[in-house]
Amino acid sequence: MPQSSNEQVVEKVAAVLNKHASGANKSEAMVPNRDFTALQETAWRLSREIIEMTTKAGSGHPSSSLSMIDILTALYFGGVMRYNPQEPHWEERDRFILSKGHGAPGLYAVLAEAGYFNPALLDTLRQTDSPVEGHPIMNRLPGIEASTGSLGQGLSIGLGHALAARLDKRDYRVYVIIGDGESDEGQIWEAAMAAAKYQADNLTCILDLNQFQQTGSVNKVMPSLEPVVDKWEAFGWHVREIDGHDMEAVLEALRAVKTVTQQPQMIVAHTLKGRGLSPFEKNDVNRKHGEALKPEEAEIALAELDEQRTWAVYDPAGSRLPNNERSANRLAKEIVTRQGETGKPMENKS
Amino acid sequence: MTTAKSTQTKSTEQALGLKEGPATRDAFGEALRELGRTNAKIVVVDGDVSNSTRTEYFAKDFPERFFNMGIAESNLVSVASGLAAAGKTPVAASFAVFLLCNAYDQIRMGVAFPKLDVKLVGSHSGISIGEDGPSQMAIEDLALATSFPNFTVIVPADAPSTKAATRAMFEYEGPVYLRTGRPKTAIIYANDGTNGSTEEIPFEIGKANQLREGNAVTIIACGIMVAMALEAAHTLSQNGIEARVLDMHTIKPLDNEAVERAARETGAIVTAEEHLITGGLGDAVARLVAMRQPVPIQFVGVNDTYAESGEAQALLKKYGLTASNIVDAAKQVIARKS
Numbered sequence: 001m002p003q004s005s006n007e008q009v010v011e012k013v014a015a016v017l018n019k020h021a022s023g024a025n026k027s028e029a030m031v032p033n034r035d036f037t038a039l040q041e042t043a044w045r046l047s048r049e050i051i052e053m054t055t056k057a058g059s060g061h062p063s064s065s066l067s068m069i070d071i072l073t074a075l076y077f078g079g080v081m082r083y084n085p086q087e088p089h090w091e092e093r094d095r096f097i098l099s100k101g102h103g104a105p106g107l108y109a110v111l112a113e114a115g116y117f118n119p120a121l122l123d124t125l126r127q128t129d130s131p132v133e134g135h136p137i138m139n140r141l142p143g144i145e146a147s148t149g150s151l152g153q154g155l156s157i158g159l160g161h162a163l164a165a166r167l168d169k170r171d172y173r174v175y176v177i178i179g180d181g182e183s184d185e186g187q188i189w190e191a192a193m194a195a196a197k198y199q200a201d202n203l204t205c206i207l208d209l210n211q212f213q214q215t216g217s218v219n220k221v222m223p224s225l226e227p228v229v230d231k232w233e234a235f236g237w238h239v240r241e242i243d244g245h246d247m248e249a250v251l252e253a254l255r256a257v258k259t260v261t262q263q264p265q266m267i268v269a270h271t272l273k274g275r276g277l278s279p280f281e282k283n284d285v286n287r288k289h290g291e292a293l294k295p296e297e298a299e300i301a302l303a304e305l306d307e308q309r310t311w312a313v314y315d316p317a318g319s320r321l322p323n324n325e326r327s328a329n330r331l332a333k334e335i336v337t338r339q340g341e342t343g344k345p346m347e348n349k350s
Numbered sequence: 351m352t353t354a355k356s357t358q359t360k361s362t363e364q365a366l367g368l369k370e371g372p373a374t375r376d377a378f379g380e381a382l383r384e385l386g387r388t389n390a391k392i393v394v395v396d397g398d399v400s401n402s403t404r405t406e407y408f409a410k411d412f413p414e415r416f417f418n419m420g421i422a423e424s425n426l427v428s429v430a431s432g433l434a435a436a437g438k439t440p441v442a443a444s445f446a447v448f449l450l451c452n453a454y455d456q457i458r459m460g461v462a463f464p465k466l467d468v469k470l471v472g473s474h475s476g477i478s479i480g481e482d483g484p485s486q487m488a489i490e491d492l493a494l495a496t497s498f499p500n501f502t503v504i505v506p507a508d509a510p511s512t513k514a515a516t517r518a519m520f521e522y523e524g525p526v527y528l529r530t531g532r533p534k535t536a537i538i539y540a541n542d543g544t545n546g547s548t549e550e551i552p553f554e555i556g557k558a559n560q561l562r563e564g565n566a567v568t569i570i571a572c573g574i575m576v577a578m579a580l581e582a583a584h585t586l587s588q589n590g591i592e593a594r595v596l597d598m599h600t601i602k603p604l605d606n607e608a609v610e611r612a613a614r615e616t617g618a619i620v621t622a623e624e625h626l627i628t629g630g631l632g633d634a635v636a637r638l639v640a641m642r643q644p645v646p647i648q649f650v651g652v653n654d655t656y657a658e659s660g661e662a663q664a665l666l667k668k669y670g671l672t673a674s675n676i677v678d679a680a681k682q683v684i685a686r687k688s
């Protein structure tokens with residue numbers, strides 16, 4: 001057996017997980033549904049946590065986590081997913097699988113917020129003896145449905161869950177997030193075909209189309225990913241294309257796909273790695289992929305995040321807040337640049 | 351596709367009275383179908399080779415629990431992982447070589463690491479598939495399968511013990527790799543013509559079956575090499591050398607106790623497997639013997655090469671996997687005894 005080496009971490013983990021195991025207050029299954037402002041507030045707070053925990057750990061993938069945090073927030077708190085943090089193995093739960101496992105800090109922040117474990121554990125990210133691993137490991141931390149980190153496999157695993165649901169006549173749904181770089185993997189397209197063949201309408205995949213992968217932009221590394229919407233449609237999927245930072249659009253898409261029958265659904269979500277945060281956006285090569293911010297950079301990024309927190313000041317009535325507009329404009333610009341090479345304008349497929 | 355020929359030599363039959371039986375893949379397919387009736391958790395994902403792996407028998411009776419994922423081994427293994435995580439007991443089947451080599455990482459991430467209840471079944475193992483040639487011959491699969499922590503690796507010797515192994519595999523909860531073969535195989539167990547009744551066949555995962563007692567040397571074999579080990583022991587006996595024969599059907603976890611006893615009581619070991627001599631049964635035995643009871647060992651297996659197309663018997667001869675190779679190895683290893 002490996003020797004424990006990190007007593008502080010061991011203590012913290014034991015305290016938190018014991019509390020969990022006692023299962024003192026088994027609550028009812030739930031579909032948390034926060035109001036719109038609360039969702040934005042949540043995504044904002046979880047973004048802060050992503051930056052804080054990775055900077056504290058000194059490594060990790062903050063930009064990969066940030067690009068999908070609005071989507072994750074909508075899934076777990078926007079009236080979309082059904083789960084019970086007190087019973088992580090509850091058979092009727094909806095499943096979420098983070099196929100792009102390096103986005104783990106984003107998932108951990110969400111799971112802690114949902115109540116799967118004490119947020120204090122986030123401080124132990126990537127430390128010896130902590131279950132808050134560099135990449136998600138199932139059965140080591142409540143709420144993790146699959147061990148991921150080798151890209152390309154999560155959609156197939158999700159399909160396995162989806163097929164099992166059908167065999168067991170259960171109505172749970174399966175959600176998977178994949179990356180655009182990850183889509184280079186052949187297995188993604190194996191899963192695409194198989195899911196369409198089996199008409200897995202209880203399977204929803206979200207493509208975090210954040211334009212960058214490890215060594216450069218998707219445009220440079222694998223430009224032929226485009227036209228990606230056409231590809232998924234050609235594979236027999238129901239496809240919607242959205243701005244993945246527009247909470248309203250994300251919610252609308254996630255709710256709408258639930259009614260699709262006989263087809264798996266793909267939500268192509270245009271996102272940015274470290275939206276509006278200069279330490280990330282300054283990096284034109286890969287948006288600091290796989291790099292934690294240094295403490296002084298984190299300070300800048302956190303201050304910029306605070307500036308983005310406009311809903312606390314403005315009327316929370318809708319998505320057309322100044323900040324969202326800023327984001328939407330930048331997205332539109334990036335998308336035009338990207339599609340300059342394929343010559344195909346972005347259209348709304350929904 | 352050519353018809354499968356027996357790997358059994360005339361001499362095996364004459365010397366030991368072993369009868370030719372079905373291929374181990376056939377026995378697996380039948381056992382799977384039988385188990386499908388009582389075990390509703392069993393589902394099968396296959397990669398467009400169900401008529402080769404024999405999962406077609408299950409597919410015919412339980413179409414709703416059978417998924418043909420197409421020629422996509424990575425996907426099928428990960429789908430099996432998801433099915434297992436959701437409470438099913440999936441069989442993921444393909445040719446041994448494609449399953450282990452093509453989906454190694456998917457097995458690692460989705461089966462071994464999370465220790466999920468997935469049963470990998472690889473048919474067409476070894477060089478005895480013959481004419482289809484080396485692209486289809488798994489000779490590295492045991493090295494790959496035994497490399498996974500949490501894994502159980504089983505190589506049954508004949509059809510009746512394959513049925514028993516299949517049952518045992520489903521009684522055990524956790525990742526298993528079961529290796530089956532294409533050619534008809536000599537029947538070692540239930541050698542009384544009542545192949546259907548397999549009750550009396552001893553099969554316990556991780557526990558070797560001693561088929562013959564002897565004190566000069568122990569031949570530890572798996573798969574089709576077990577019949578050859580018996581034939582070799584018979585030949586050795588005619589020369590006044592009594593060899594112990596162990597059917598080491600489980601490569602991992604190895605029956606440490608039986609191996610250690612063999613080393614202590616017979617002082618020399620020959621391993622025989624239809625696999626590279628590296629990474630499989632021989633390596634596992636050598637590692638244990640080196641730690642517990644060092645004695646000389648000789649290895650019969652494919653020696654650091656790929657094979658070729660040809661008739662199964664001819665290939666086994668050309669690549670050194672016959673009873674007479676085992677006899678030679680036994681004589682050499684006995685000569686090295688101190």
Ligand SMILES: Cc1ncc(C[n+]2csc(CCOP(=O)(O)OP(=O)(O)O)c2C)c(N)n1
Nearest residue numbers: 064102149150151179180181182212213214
């Ligand atoms: C099979 C595999 N190959 C390579 C890697 C190393 N790797 C980690 S993240 C990454 C880039 C992923 O890009 P993308 O899917 O676009 O994710 P994101 O940009 O959202 O981080 C690579 C190459 C890996 N984890 N798995």
